[in-house]
Amino acid sequence: MGANWPPSRFWQFWALAGMLVLTAVFWWGVEGYAYYEGGYARGPIADGLLRFSLLILTPALALMWLAAAWLRRRVGETGYWQLLGLVAGIWAGAVLVTRMLLV
Template sequence: MAGPLWPPSRFWQYWSLAGMVVLTAAFWWGVEGYALAQGNAPRGQIADGLLRFTVLILTPALVIVWLAAAWLRRRVGEGGYWQLLGLVAMIWAGSVLVTRMLVT
């Protein structure tokens, strides 16, 4: 065995903290994005496409990268995992921000 199971390593402590943010944000945008997509507010093709892309592609990608921490950590290392999660989170947050500006 690699070491004691409790307390968890710093990686898993940070991972759980990041999970609170990631899962809350993904749930919020899933509900908000779905409500915007189902609404009758007029919007252009770019805003509609970006809205659908963020809800259907980027939000699940963010959650999958967070969930695949153990697998990714072995392949890209601890620092690489946080860079990857940060990159996906920044792309997601930027897309959500632009979508909100275009739709409302």
């Protein structure tokens, strides 16, 4: 093994967070698209929030997870986890409100 093995705690937590983030992104991508194609959005607010969560927030969550090494150098480990938590919280809130408006 190389000199950087085992990976640091940051990368271990990043991998664990990735399991949650990538599962959530895939799940909402499939379910949200099914809602969109099925015409479940009754009204402009539900439709707009559904589109925004699918087209903006879901890719932002995946990109925030992927940009860990770049962001870690710029904002530090604590700053990265705060940013990831902020984006994940906004995403989860938008998904929750969207599901409440659709069902």
